[in-house]
Amino acid sequence: xxxxATLPLGTPMGARPRRGARASSLGDTIFRVxxxxxxxxxxxxxxxxxxxxxxxxxxxxxxxxxxxxxxxEWDPVTEVFGAGVSIYGTIVTAVLAILLAVPVAFGVAFYxxxxxxxxxxxxxxxxxxxxxxxxxxxxxxxxxxxxxxLMSQYVQPAAIDSLGELPGIGALFxxxxxxxxxxxxxxxxxxxILPFIAATMRxxxxxxxxxxxxxxxxxxxxxxxxxxxxVLPYTRISVAGGIMLGLGRALGETMAVTFVIGNANxxxxxxxxxxxxxxxxxxxxxxxxxxxxxxxxxxxxxxxILFVLSFIVLAIxxxxxxxxxxx
Amino acid sequence: MNRxxxxxxxxxxxxxxxxxxxxxAQGAGITGAGATFPNxxxxxxxxxxxxxxxxxxxxxxxxxxxxxxxxKNRTVDFGATDAxxxxxxLEEAKLLQFPSVMxxxxxxxxxxxxxxxQLKLTGELLADIYLGKITKWNDPRxxxxxxxxxxxxxAIAPAYRADGSGTTFVWxxxxxxxxxxxxxxxxxxxxxxxxxxxxxRGNEGVAGTVKNIRGAIGYVxxxxxxxxxxxxxxxxxxxxxxxxxxxxxxxxAATNADWSAPGFAASLIDQQGATSWPIVxxxxxxxxxxxxxAERSRNVMKFFDWAFRNGATLAQELEYIPLPAPVQDRxxxxxxxxxxxxxxxxxxx
Numbered sequence: 130x131x132x133x134a135t136l137p138l139g140t141p142m143g144a145r146p147r148r149g150a151r152a153s154s155l156g157d158t159i160f161r162v163x164x165x166x167x168x169x170x171x172x173x174x175x176x177x178x179x180x181x182x183x184x185x186x187x188x189x190x191x192x193x194x195x196x197x198x199x200x201x202e203w204d205p206v207t208e209v210f211g212a213g214v215s216i217y218g219t220i221v222t223a224v225l226a227i228l229l230a231v232p233v234a235f236g237v238a239f240y241x242x243x244x245x246x247x248x249x250x251x252x253x254x255x256x257x258x259x260x261x262x263x264x265x266x267x268x269x270x271x272x273x274x275x276x277x278x279l280m281s282q283y284v285q286p287a288a289i290d291s292l293g294e295l296p297g298i299g300a301l302f303x304x305x306x307x308x309x310x311x312x313x314x315x316x317x318x319x320x321x322i323l324p325f326i327a328a329t330m331r332x333x334x335x336x337x338x339x340x341x342x343x344x345x346x347x348x349x350x351x352x353x354x355x356x357x358x359x360v361l362p363y364t365r366i367s368v369a370g371g372i373m374l375g376l377g378r379a380l381g382e383t384m385a386v387t388f389v390i391g392n393a394n395x396x397x398x399x400x401x402x403x404x405x406x407x408x409x410x411x412x413x414x415x416x417x418x419x420x421x422x423x424x425x426x427x428x429x430x431x432x433x434i435l436f437v438l439s440f441i442v443l444a445i446x447x448x449x450x451x452x453x454x455x456x
Numbered sequence: 457m458n459r460x461x462x463x464x465x466x467x468x469x470x471x472x473x474x475x476x477x478x479x480x481a482q483g484a485g486i487t488g489a490g491a492t493f494p495n496x497x498x499x500x501x502x503x504x505x506x507x508x509x510x511x512x513x514x515x516x517x518x519x520x521x522x523x524x525x526x527x528k529n530r531t532v533d534f535g536a537t538d539a540x541x542x543x544x545x546l547e548e549a550k551l552l553q554f555p556s557v558m559x560x561x562x563x564x565x566x567x568x569x570x571x572x573x574q575l576k577l578t579g580e581l582l583a584d585i586y587l588g589k590i591t592k593w594n595d596p597r598x599x600x601x602x603x604x605x606x607x608x609x610x611a612i613a614p615a616y617r618a619d620g621s622g623t624t625f626v627w628x629x630x631x632x633x634x635x636x637x638x639x640x641x642x643x644x645x646x647x648x649x650x651x652x653x654x655x656x657r658g659n660e661g662v663a664g665t666v667k668n669i670r671g672a673i674g675y676v677x678x679x680x681x682x683x684x685x686x687x688x689x690x691x692x693x694x695x696x697x698x699x700x701x702x703x704x705x706x707x708x709a710a711t712n713a714d715w716s717a718p719g720f721a722a723s724l725i726d727q728q729g730a731t732s733w734p735i736v737x738x739x740x741x742x743x744x745x746x747x748x749x750a751e752r753s754r755n756v757m758k759f760f761d762w763a764f765r766n767g768a769t770l771a772q773e774l775e776y777i778p779l780p781a782p783v784q785d786r787x788x789x790x791x792x793x794x795x796x797x798x799x800x801x802x803x804x805x
Contacts, residue, residue: 202649203649204648205620205646205649206642206644273656273661274664277668305611305613305671306669308669309665387618388657391654392618392656394649405618413619413655414620414647416519416521416522416619417520417521417620417621417647418521418620419524
């Protein structure tokens with residue numbers, strides 16, 4: 130209004146909106162620049178982290194070449210480092226965790242949207258969301274002090290004595306029952322990523338237009354048939370998105386895994402054997418790595434590899450989703 | 457709390473570190489970082505020493521490696537490490553190294569029917585267990601040493617520190633000293649490639665693993681074993697005697713050590729003496745020889761001088777072993793001779 134008041138006499142009335150437009154276009158400009166800056170900042174930040182990790186890890190890549198990726202050596206005494214074991218551990222624990230978590234998450238989401246009585250939906254839904262809010266160190270301690278003893282006393286001896294005797298797959302269940310190990314880590318990871326996947330699934334299941342489901346029920350479809358034939362096809366993209374979200378979290382999880390994975394730089398055929406992941410190795414070894422040492426370079430190189438790994442997972446999920454979209 | 461007071465409070469919280477920093481400098485504050493192993497005794501000394509000397513010590517137990525990095529970059533007044541630096545490393549970084557206190561490691565076991573300080577072990581057996589060569593508790597070599605104990609047919613599950621640590625450094629130093637196979641196959645470091653077993657994070661992780669798994673064996677600092685009432689073992693020392701992990705056995709090892717090595721890097725591993733416990737180790741302080749601030753450097757020395765004179769009881773209460781008096785004198789002499797600003801010694805007492 131002040132601007133309007135200071136208008137010189139004789140100014141055509143048509144100028145007022147223009148002045149006003151100019152003022153708001155200034156606001157627009159500031160807003161646009163701020164948004165561009167924020168968007169650009171994210172790119173810049175991401176780029177600089179990748180570059181910093183790569184430059185930091187360069188001495189390790191130079192010293193060990195491309196073989197760094199699959200070499201299973203990790204000997205701080207003779208300064209020979211390889212990422213093979215930790216890459217293997219990272220992928221195996223994350224994939225196992227997805228295999229364990231997805232069916233349960235699907236069950237939770239399905240129960241909440243289709244089967245649960247209305248009064249129970251909120252408590253269970255809130256409980257699932259609260260699971261996501263538990264700090265990972267808590268999961269680590271719980272896994273180490275509660276789950277690992279249970280595993281070593283009951284689950285693993287039983288599995289080793291029964292499944293371990295089988296030809297072929299028996300090798301997956303052999304070895305001493307440490308309680309910790311790849312399988313326990315995957316189990317804890319599965320519990321940690323469950324809420325992300327379940328919450329995503331529930332939200333998207335709820336977005337299916339009721340008329341679709343009612344039509345299917347009207348045709349005589351059972352609940353399972355409605356889920357299989359209507360809800361899942363309608364929501365599969367978001368469901369895959371939720372699973373990828375969980376996979377991404379599982380790949381980079383550090384604290385909880387460090388507690389329960391057994392932390393040995395060996396690839397064992399047994400799922401109960403100890404192993405390590407990229408994140409756990411970095412977390413454990415970082416405090417004892419001197420600046421400019423090859424070990425620190427190897428750890429930074431591991432960080433770079435984890436970055437690339439996460440990027441590949443994201444790219445694959447995008448590619449999968451695109452194929453599904455077309456189909 | 458309304459929004460305004462919340463804002464004010466958070467503003468204060470942000471500003472607090474900046475507000476206290478100048479006052480710290482006036483009240484003779486020194487900073488240190490490094491080894492986790494001596495952290496309990498450093499904290500205790502810092503607390504008791506503040507009243508006596510007026511020096512506030514802010515020690516952060518970030519790990520030996522990180523401590524070495526920080527003192528090399530001169531971001532702290534002193535660094536602390538469990539594994540001594542070599543003379544060349546000390547020269548390059550212009551650092552003076554001296555021991556502050558000693559500690560000991562003990563093996564801990566979880567075998568049904570085996571009581572505290574009952575099982576007899578030797579260094580060679582420990583090395584073979586950690587090499588994965590002895591895999592059962594009823595192995596003939598173990599049974600032969602322990603006729604009075606009935607050892608079960610149970611798999612041995614060795615547990616080790618997964619995080620790089622001075623504790624591991626001392627443990628593998630011992631295994632290397634007694635087993636040539638360990639020395640050539642694995643070697644010595646703050647983290648090594650353990651051929652067998654499972655890794656856990658920190659003393660509490662190793663203790664927890666040993667507690668959880670029947671047949672497990674691990675290694676922790678003696679202080680940790682005592683406060684948590686863990687089942688320890690006897691060890692055969694260099695003189696061929698089986699000794700229990702007691703203060704007397706630790707002190708015997710300390711008095712038998714040769715402290716004349718450069719950088720005070722005395723090895724207390726597998727010492728002579730009929731009553732010596734074989735796994736005892738000093739932990740070290742790193743002090744710049746060319747301090748930027750003579751006052752702060754002098755305060756570091758003042759603090760450790762006070763700790764040497766008055767901190768022995770506190771250290772012993774926490775199951776550490778104080779330095780023998782002659783070693784303390786040699787350290788003071790080294791301060792005087794080596795830490796200089798403009799050619800003048802910083803320590804003049």
